[in-house]
Amino acid sequence: STIGYEAWLRYPQLTDVLRIEAVSRWSGCMIVTEASEVIATAAAELKRGLERMLGVTLAARSSCDSGSGCIAIGTFSGGNESIARVFGDSGAQLDTGAEGFAIRTDAESGIIAIGAEQPAGVLYGVFHLLRLIATGASIDELDIVERPVNTIRMINQWDNIDGSVERGYAGQSIFYENNTIKSDLTRVEDYARLLASSGLNAIAINNVNVHHHETYFITERFLPDIARIAGIFRRYAIKLFLSVNYASPIETGELTTADPLDADVKAWWKAKADELYKVIPDFGGFLVKADSENRPGPFTYGRDHADGSNMLAEALLPHGGLVIWRCFVYNCKQDWRDRKTDRARAAYDHFKPLDGRFMDNVILQIKNGPMDFQVREPVSPLFGALPATNCMMEFQIAQEYTGQARHLCYLVPQWKEVLDFDTYAKGEGSYVKQVVDGSMFGYKHSGFAAVSNIGDNANWTGHPLTQANLYGYGRLAWNPELSAAAIAEEWTRLTFGSDEHVVSTVVSLLMGSWSIYESYTAPLGVGWMVSPNHHYGPDVDGYEYSKWGTYHFSDCKGMGVDRTLATGTGYAGQYREPNASIYGTLESCPDELLLFFHHVPYTHVLHSGKTVIQHIYDTHFEGVEQAEQMLRSWNELEGRIDTETFKLAGDRFAEQAEHAKEWRDRINTYYLRKSGISDALDRTIY
Ligand code: GCU
Secondary structure, eight states: OOTTTTGGGOOOOOOOHHHHHHHHTTOSEEEEOOOOHHHHHHHHHHHHHHHHHHSSOOOEESOOSSOSSEEEEEETTSOOHHHHHHHGGGGGGGOOTTTOEEEEEETTTTEEEEEESSHHHHHHHHHHHHHHHHTTOOOTTOEEEEOOSOSEEEEEOOBOTTSOBTTOOSSSOSSEETTEEOSOOHHHHHHHHHHHHTTOOEEEOSOSSOOHHHHGGGSTTTHHHHHHHHHHHHHTTOEEEEEEOTTHHHHTTSOSOOOTTOHHHHHHHHHHHHHHHHHOTTOOEEEEOOSSTTOOOGGGGTOOHHHHHHHHHHHHGGGTOEEEEEOOOOOTTOOTTOSSOOGGGHHHHHHGGGTTOSOTTEEEEEESSSSSSOSSOOOOTTTTTOTTSOEEEEEETTOTTTTTTTSOOOOHHHHHHHHTOBOOBTBTTOBHHHHHTSTTTTOSSOEEEEEOOOOSSTTSSSSGGGHHHHHHHHHHHHOTTSOHHHHHHHHHHHHHOSOHHHHHHHHHHHHHHHHHHHHHSSOTTOOOOBOTTTOOSBOTTTTTTSSSSOOOOOOSSEEOOOOOTTTSOSGGGGSOTTHHHHHHSTTTSOGGGHHHHOOEETTOBOTTSSBHHHHHHHHHHHHHHHHHHHHHHHHTTBTTBOHHHHHHHHHHHHHHHHHHHHHHHHHHHHHHHHHOOOOTTOOOOO
């Protein structure tokens, strides 16, 4: 089956007669004069979308005399007369920037014009117009100027050449199989469409853990195929990046060291860069996981992350390439008996002292939280702490710790909270979103990256509704001011059409899902109660005596991690005031993060008025009820959604409700046994 394959680009035929008339009035022809690849893509998308929705053929012309009801697309200076007529000289003054666009309905000339500085903007403008039509907006009086808030809007594939996807829950890779790059890349092209239509413009196509074969991606063995992939993404204005192995010079057998200060190593990478740019002239650059979870890096040679990344940056600089260097660096061989080492502190401790030492074409990619994509974490204190170093955000769409592709967990609300967090870096109102869009410190490069959630499942994401996370990520990277609910509604209308019962049900399912997931899993910000390795399902002590720095310290009296300055690991002190005091003080710490920052007795009373233990019991019972309610709400949509999607999502909601019980009972039972305190409502705990 191919249901779900077209995701939010289905463009079902319009059925309302008035609506068809209203759109048809502007769809007499398409006026396009430019020949660039990306404009050709834009024209093809416009044609396809309109033809689907209207059931007509859309002729492409280079001019239109009839003077009524056409759509013109092009760059302001590209010689398209209709664009010039509608925008006049003002085109250039519209401030659309390198990737923005303007859409204007010009009643006089009978033209809807989509104009931009660059072809990429034209493509985004076309997708925008199609989105307006598909979601039922009027196009009679458009006067829109849009430009993306973030310059880098990137996807990270964690795909391996053997066809597996690290933390992938929707099948195998669409890029690779059997240690080769697939010969048929149709699916990659369709993925490029999905990404571009949600506003994304960059992709790293291989796992940050670069294994043996992938190390050769930057050699002649793979470069022709990599160039083929780059060519596909280029047509959608998406730049290609590669994850590289820091020890490449050694791994390929060419050198005996990867020391960044070694002259041969520098020369090796320079030659590599030259070779790469010969094949892919617009290559984006390298994504690097170094000295992290057993990956090689500069530490081996007594060098730091600035030395390490600058060496690569120097090699890429003449070609305009970037080094995206990840900050996910911590001691992954910790002794659980050691109460001083705190993984949460690690990124800040490593990178803060290096601020200002990185070259201009290096960007530090920082995970949203200090640990690892848990359902609830505080915001990484590195945001706002590096005024002299380019930084970007790393989110994870894949839901590794948030139910994978089985449970629904719409993450846009979580990401919004992160982006709206006040760092106080330049006084009150210094939000994370202004750090990562580059405006707060005038970064040269910055933006968003996120780990993808797609695989070769027919519907890309496994769970039909988690397509919303991919779409939502793109839309949020374009404009962090969009609300989570607005994005959810947009996605739902594009995906399922405009049956209002469907729209309101799906939107409320999405909007409630994060908090429901949180309520039946690890409580109050403590995290990590998942099964080791695969990270699906409950195991309260699964990571308690491990080397990964992931503990909750539950005993017979209480639980939580003391990260205060006064008596704990001092992590709370990495924030600027007033955050440091708010988190560091028991009385002011927000309930949802209490156990991240404090070790408290089970009888500690939360701001909500409940004790910690009663909160655990209550939220876990409620969470299951809500998960069951999700299943019931979904089931009410029977007959309103295609049967296959209905069944597929229905099965997942059923699994989620069942699995939520397992979470509830494991956690409640564990804490009843530890604390000896019974549930005030005397519900069944085992
Ligand atoms: C997590 C995840 C790993 C991944 C790592 C990373 O720890 O479980 O699979 O490699 O993050 O972001 O590098």
